Amino acid sequence: MFxxxxxxxxxxxxxxxxxxxFQPGINAIVGPNGSGKSNVTDAIRWVLGEQSVKSLxxxxxxxxxxxxxLKRKPLGMAxxxxxxxxxxxxxxxxxxxxxxxxRVFRSGESEFYLNKVPCRLKDIQELLMDTGIxxxxxxxxxxxxxxxxxxxxxxxxxxxxxxxxxxxxxKARKKESEKKLEE
Ligand code: ATP
Ligand code: MG
Numbered sequence: 001m002f003x004x005x006x007x008x009x010x011x012x013x014x015x016x017x018x019x020x021x022f023q024p025g026i027n028a029i030v031g032p033n034g035s036g037k038s039n040v041t042d043a044i045r046w047v048l049g050e051q052s053v054k055s056l057x058x059x060x061x062x063x064x065x066x067x068x069x070l071k072r073k074p075l076g077m078a079x080x081x082x083x084x085x086x087x088x089x090x091x092x093x094x095x096x097x098x099x100x101x102x103r104v105f106r107s108g109e110s111e112f113y114l115n116k117v118p119c120r121l122k123d124i125q126e127l128l129m130d131t132g133i134x135x136x137x138x139x140x141x142x143x144x145x146x147x148x149x150x151x152x153x154x155x156x157x158x159x160x161x162x163x164x165x166x167x168x169x170x171k172a173r174k175k176e177s178e179k180k181l182e183e
Contacts, residue, residue: 001090004097005083010075012039015066045140047080047102048133049125061108079103091127100124130166
């Protein structure tokens, strides 16, 4: 499985719809300071379920929607789609290509789609849990995160190993069924 394509429109500095295609192996995005390289990784994080605007380097939800420039009016909606190559059926869906779309409006309303079918954030989180590519996965490593890992307490470090070992999903299900039993 690999990230095949990302489409961004209205997210942060990307007012126009852009599309970046990736190849298996190493791909690099280069450009001057402030040209939007980190915004691309923010977009990937966000579409994969990131809920914290702070970790997307914003302070409020609206900060992720194109805010306008000298020549362009602000936009009312941000939309990001990632297309994952699933030829190897790494993700347990009967599709060789999986697209995940997330949309947010200035009103705060948001939408998620899996292969163009509306779904819940939870469906995306569950699909990606324990794969290493979810929002708490370790496939996106930002500046400072390595230091954080080295300085973390053993209990915190354990969570990363649990995600790697693929048991986070079972823990989440156990917690959910315990909650249901209590009700
Ligand atoms: P560096 O090389 O310094 O790390 P970069 O290529 O990673 O730069 P980014 O941090 O991705 O750059 O992009 C920063 C730019 O994105 C800034 O110019 C900022 O004004 C713009 N930007 C961020 N949020 C928005 C928004 N909501 N609307 C419009 N532009 C935005
Ligand atoms: Mg950057």
